[in-house]
Amino acid sequence: MTTRGSREGRTFTRGILFGILCAASAAAQTPGLPPLVQPPTADHRVGKVIWADLVTPDLEGAKRFYGGLFGWTFRDATAGDKEFAVALLAGQPVAGLVQRSVPSGEHKQPAWLTFIAVKDTGEADRVAVAHGGKVLSPPRDYPERGRQAILADPQGAVFAVLQSGSGDPPDVLPPNGGWIWSSLITTDPNTGAAFYQALFGYEVFALPSDDGREHLLLAADGYARATANSPAVTAPNVNSHWLNFVRVAGAADACKKAVALGGRVLVQPHPDRHGEMVAVVADPLGAPFGLLEWSDARTTEVAP
Amino acid sequence: MKTLRQRWPLFLLGVLALAAVAFSPLTGCVASGGAYVGDGEYYYDAPGYVVYDGWGPTYRVGPPRDDHDHHDARHDDHHDDHHDDGHQGHPAYRPAPASRAVPSIPTQSHPPPRAPGKD
Numbered sequence: 001m002t003t004r005g006s007r008e009g010r011t012f013t014r015g016i017l018f019g020i021l022c023a024a025s026a027a028a029q030t031p032g033l034p035p036l037v038q039p040p041t042a043d044h045r046v047g048k049v050i051w052a053d054l055v056t057p058d059l060e061g062a063k064r065f066y067g068g069l070f071g072w073t074f075r076d077a078t079a080g081d082k083e084f085a086v087a088l089l090a091g092q093p094v095a096g097l098v099q100r101s102v103p104s105g106e107h108k109q110p111a112w113l114t115f116i117a118v119k120d121t122g123e124a125d126r127v128a129v130a131h132g133g134k135v136l137s138p139p140r141d142y143p144e145r146g147r148q149a150i151l152a153d154p155q156g157a158v159f160a161v162l163q164s165g166s167g168d169p170p171d172v173l174p175p176n177g178g179w180i181w182s183s184l185i186t187t188d189p190n191t192g193a194a195f196y197q198a199l200f201g202y203e204v205f206a207l208p209s210d211d212g213r214e215h216l217l218l219a220a221d222g223y224a225r226a227t228a229n230s231p232a233v234t235a236p237n238v239n240s241h242w243l244n245f246v247r248v249a250g251a252a253d254a255c256k257k258a259v260a261l262g263g264r265v266l267v268q269p270h271p272d273r274h275g276e277m278v279a280v281v282a283d284p285l286g287a288p289f290g291l292l293e294w295s296d297a298r299t300t301e302v303a304p
Numbered sequence: 305m306k307t308l309r310q311r312w313p314l315f316l317l318g319v320l321a322l323a324a325v326a327f328s329p330l331t332g333c334v335a336s337g338g339a340y341v342g343d344g345e346y347y348y349d350a351p352g353y354v355v356y357d358g359w360g361p362t363y364r365v366g367p368p369r370d371d372h373d374h375h376d377a378r379h380d381d382h383h384d385d386h387h388d389d390g391h392q393g394h395p396a397y398r399p400a401p402a403s404r405a406v407p408s409i410p411t412q413s414h415p416p417p418r419a420p421g422k423d
Contacts, residue, residue, distance in 0.1 A: 170415030181409065183365040194396035203400040203407075211362040219400070219407045224367045232358030245366070267359040272366035274408075280356050288356075292366055296411070 032077070033145040034086055034093045041167035044119050047200030047220035049182045050168050051115035052095050052244050053160075056285050059083050059099040061262075065283050066097070068261045069254065070177040070246060089177045110287040113150070114159045114182055114242040116200065121147040121163040124199060128153075131198045132191075153195050155186045155240035161199075171223055173247075173294070180247035181292050182226040186240040189214045189228040196228070207273070243280070245290030251277035254291045258283075370408040 036050060037043075056062045063074050063085060072087040072094060083099040102108045118124040121139040129135060132154035139149040146165035152158050174180050186192040193204045193216045202218040202225065209215050213230035231238045248254040251269040258281040259265060266288055267280035276293035283289070 171410035172413055172415055173409070173411045181367055185365070190396045197397045203404065204395075204397045205400050205404070205406045207364075207368070207406070209364075211364075213363065215364065216397075217368070217406055222407055224407050224409050227365050227367070229365045231355065232360075232363045233355065235355055235357075238355045243365075266356045270359070270361050273364040274366055274369045278366050280359065294409075 033096070033142050035144045035166035036093070036146070036162075036164045037166040037169055040165070043167045043170070044164070045117050045168040045171065045221055046119055047196075047202055047218070047225050048117045048168055048171070048223075049114055049179065049225065049244070050117045050164065051160075051162060052179060053113045053115070054095065054097045054110070054283075054287055055100050055113060056097060056110045056283075056287060057100060057102050058285055059085060059097055061284055062097050062287075063087075065258075065261045065263060066095075069257055069263075072177065090175065094178055110283070110285040111158075111241070112244050112287055112289055114244055115148065115162045116159060117168045118161045118163050118200070121149050121161055124161045124163075125149055125151065127199050128195075131195050133195060133199075153184075153186070153192055153240065155188050155192055157184060157186060157192070157240035157242055159242050171221065173296070176247050176249050178247055179244055180294055181245040181290070183243045183245070183290070184218075184226060184228045184240070185231055185238075185243060186228055187231065187238065188240075189216050189230055192228045192240070193218065196226075200225075243288060243290055245278065245292040247294055248291045249293065251279040251291045251293050255279050255281060367409045368406055370405075370411075 054062060054066075063072075066072050066087060067074065070089065072089055073091075074085040074087055074097070076083070076085050085097045086093050087095040087097060125135050125139060128151045134152040135149060136152055136158065137150035139147050141147050144165060145162070147163040148160055150158065150160045184192060184196075193202070196202055196218055197204055200218075200220060202220055205217040205219065207215040207217050207227070211232070213232065214228075215230070216228045217224055218226045218228060255265045255269060262284035264282045264286075265279065266282055267278075269277040269279040269291075272278040272292070274294070276295065277291075278293070279291045280288055281291060
């Protein structure tokens with residue numbers, strides 16, 4: 001009995017070892033989301049935009065476009081029948097690209113999803129709901145990345161909150177090709193600013209405006225984090241949304257490149273309040289994003 | 305061969321046990337139901353929202369530079385300690401004190417040291 005028992009034990013152990021090999025192989029083929037900060041820190045910067053995910057029905061096309069435009073490289077991953085890729089800038093994770101098919105017969109707009117830092121995703125959900133927001137996807141944990149949820153503000157703008165498990169990225173000027181700015185285009189900046197202030201504790205500054213529109217600056221930790229802006233035109237089909245900007249050396253050149261890669265220019269390059277150029281483009285599937293020049297030396301600004 | 309045939313259920317049990325643990329969401333591997341891209345997790349925006357007509361030099365959404373785009377000079381004439389948002393009534397948000405300069409984005413290439421307890 002003893003001999004038979006020990007043989008069975010060895011067989012079970014071999015099975016365990018074989019299982020480990022299989023699992024390790026599978027895990028190597030399906031890497032998860034990378035941590036935001038390596039090595040991990042305990043620093044949290046509530047209200048800072050710390051990540052962006054593109055939701056698109058054409059992952060390969062998106063990789064060609066953004067790789068060609070910004071020099072991003074990609075690390076593929078899979079999840080069941082869905083796919084995603086982590087975009088890298090100089091080897092550092094900069095964005096996620098998520099493959100999601102558009103159901104036949106539906107017309108949907110691919111878009112970038114903005115992730116904003118929180119210390120407690122569950123608490124953020126509660127505050128959002130208490131101030132007129134909606135929870136579109138409840139908090140979920142992702143190994144290495146942290147805990148995230150997808151919300152909508154009272155005007156319907158969709159965004160995500162992320163409680164990073166590795167701390168939030170430091171406050172530095174990103175290199176060209178990195179996210180530098182975010183703007184909320186909203187039908188009600190006043191109410192929108194109150195919502196985001198309740199959620200992230202923003203300081204809110206009214207910015208000078210000579211276009212008759214409302215522009216509010218949202219700041220945290222002594223840094224500008226975003227603006228909340230009335231739409232440039234009053235139209236019934238303007239939905240509130242977040243728009244993220246990538247730092248570029250030249251907005252005009254980047255626009256030409258975007259067009260050559262199959263994108264469209266939605267807003268031609270023009271000077272913004274910091275004295276350099278901004279533009280808005282759409283990728284080949286229509287997802288909009290901004291381009292923003294920010295040179296280190298320039299100090300001039302546009303006359304108000 | 306006989307021994308292997310007799311013990312394959314144990315071998316299979318070991319493989320299944322490890323596979324179940326390895327593919328659990330708790331371990332970090334992706335699996336249906338605990339995957340990064342779950343059904344209903346991501347939302348496409350509604351069509352028709354890409355309306356950027358009217359953007360131009362007078363419509364500015366970007367960040368100010370330090371000391372170059374302070375808040376509206378109208379506020380300097382106010383005797384209260386808050387910014388005026390341009391509304392006729394009180395704004396829905398709490399305006400930053402008028403004494404506060406409008407901040408800019410981080411411009412340093414390396415992170416500055418953070419104050420203790422600033423986590």
